[in-house]
């Protein structure tokens with residue numbers, strides 16, 4: 089298993105940790121050609137976790153004035169990169185998961201979010217987006233476009249996704265018990281203060297750090313209890329726009345091209 093993404097986060101400069109959606113939107117405007125080109129070149133596939141979500145990728149790199157090495161990154165991976173900013177909005181929920189690499193966990197989260205849009209049945213009502221009937225029936229058509237085998241796979245996936253939600257809930261409890269912290273923001277702040285005082289992370293803390301992963305708030309709290317800016321959202325025209333309604337479609341589109 090590679091180095092902990094959180095250990096890497098702590099090495100990033102403060103400026104990077106607090107770089108937010110508005111700052112990205114400004115950079116995207118400045119590098120618009122390079123960003124559009126790199127998303128196509130990168131095949132709308134997150135370069136960190138490998139999920140493919142056409143239309144729903146953000147861009148990594150290009151945080152400076154020059155458009156250097158821009159690559160597609162998914163919002164869940166991207167949040168961790170700007171962890172202080174994302175934690176402040178309540179986007180990241182910590183769990184105890186030493187046995188699951190963060191990129192694999194992130195893929196599981198995306199698939200679970202997508203399945204909750206495509207096959208609503210097995211998911212708790214809180215995970216259904218409000219006022220969404222039209223979209224769900226539209227997605228049923230999307231499902232019809234897939235071959236029978238793929239549809240059966242997605243339905244089976246939705247059944248097991250309930251177990252994913254339970255697993256995440258149990259591991260949230262483990263995290264809270266071990267660290268006596270429930271929010272990622274509080275925990276991260278304590279870590280950064282510690283690091284500032286000691287200038288290094290001692291081995292026991294390092295081991296703990298290697299065991300913590302994050303999942304998106306939307307997956308844990310559902311729509312009703314997750315603020316729009318903490319859902320899967322984009323910064324457009326000076327405000328957050330909830331784009332979690334596009335997850336199901338983007339996921340199916342990603343499958344179609346891969347299958348075809």
Ligand SMILES: [Zn+2]
Pocket residue numbers: 134135136137138139161162163164165166194
């Ligand atoms: Zn990713």
Ligand SMILES: [Zn+2]
Pocket residue numbers: 107112147148149151166169170
């Ligand atoms: Zn970024």
